[in-house]
Amino acid sequence: MTPPLRFPRPLRPGDRIGVTSPSAGASGAAAERVGFSVEWLRGRGYDVVVGECMDGTGLTSAPAGERAAELTRMLADPDIACVVPPWGGETAIDLVDLLDWDVLVAADPTWLVGYSDLSTVLVPITTRLGWATIHGDNLADTPYAVPDGLLHWLDLAGGPGPFVQRDSGLVTDWVRFETDPTATEWTHVGTRAWEVLGGGTLDVSGRLIGGCTETIANLAGTPYGDVRAWAETLDEPTLVYVEACEENAVNICRYLHALRLAGWFDRAAAVLVGKTYAPDHPDLTQREAVADALGRLDLPIVMDLEIGYVPPHLPLVNGALGRVVVDGDRREITQTLA
Structure with a gap:
């Protein structure tokens, strides 16, 4: 238990x-x-x-x-x-x-x-x-x-909390340690906003759980990654978040399918996906990988959050009660640690 x-x-x-x-x-x-x-x-x-x-x-x-x-x-x-x-x-x-x-x-x-x-x-x-x-x-x-x-x-x-964070709209990068090991300001690269895959709006709540796709997929099906069993003990649904580091889109597609088959999304109210610099495949983009693996779940999927290898970073608390709203200019997540 x-x-x-x-x-x-x-x-x-x-x-x-x-x-x-x-x-x-x-x-x-x-x-x-x-x-x-x-x-x-x-x-x-x-x-x-x-x-x-x-x-x-x-x-x-x-x-x-x-x-x-x-x-x-x-x-x-x-x-x-x-x-x-x-x-x-x-x-x-x-x-x-x-x-x-x-x-x-x-x-x-x-x-x-x-x-x-x-x-x-x-x-x-x-x-x-x-x-x-x-x-x-x-x-x-x-x-x-x-x-x-x-x-x-x-x-x-x-x-x-409650802690409210809003879409920064930023894409940034690190200052290389060899250049300046004391850097405290991100390097601005561009802009990108959260969006619901396929369009539309959403307002959903659930307990947060997730992480780096390339690492958590290896826990799926083991006693150390039984998110389905954990979710079944909760009074609320889950909000599962994933983000890709460096694997090409075909491998990310495989990993997301593995998480789906292991029941990671069985009690999810939505899936949150981080911005990524990970490469596309000649026949599959990173966005298409998400749609292929998770589209059949009939869950809202929010793309391009600041939750991974593309800084700046939006911290998420595993176990916190989260509420995500994407509606016009309102793009925010609220976390309550209770």
Whole structure:
């Protein structure tokens, strides 16, 4: 039986934030950026502690057992209020069955924040423990200024809401670490607005759950990605969000079909899809991939939210009650942490 939803206590200046790398670590200019981001948080009053699993010279920051042990320790430590990785990586799936779930069940919930490969951990922390988690900036992105309409993940971790975020209309990019490891302003690239696939308007509510398509699809059908069972314990429908990193449209189509077949959308009121730089296939665009895999669900699909690899970032709380409205010039999402 999935436990009831539990929201970590609000994060406040003075609280301790743990930094560890459940997937990839940091080296070179990337390590400089991580160091700057740690000091950025300290400058805002947070007590930041950096773990041992941070090596960026290989695929992962440490062996899977060591990464799982450090993440378990930080999440279960009552003196740590939040855990954030430097960024994602490739193979966080190798530690999900090595986390000490018995220890975590007995612990008070702690905020876990990130995106990309960290989706592999965020989803089971929410669906297996009932802890709310934040799909938002990793540590290296945390110092970037938040554009009008959006909120920082620190804002969402800091209280119960309701938190209202509106379509920023922006497409931006990172400043490369090698160019400036201390950058705090996104590079403006263009504009793009949320829209309902196929046209129309919507006003829907549900519990949020989702993440990076390329990583969460590998959890589908396992005890660590049983969103269908989790959704069946809720009093509300779900709002499932997905976003693509770099796979071409055919592979994204396959992954979305896998999530559909695993029941991820069985109790969904809508699907939210992030902007992406992932390539099209000669015979299939990314938009067509979404329509092919999810169009048969007869659910509204909202395209081009700021929830993935195209910054700026709109943080979402897995487990929060969300309401999404797209109607003319009104394009917003409201999240309540209760």
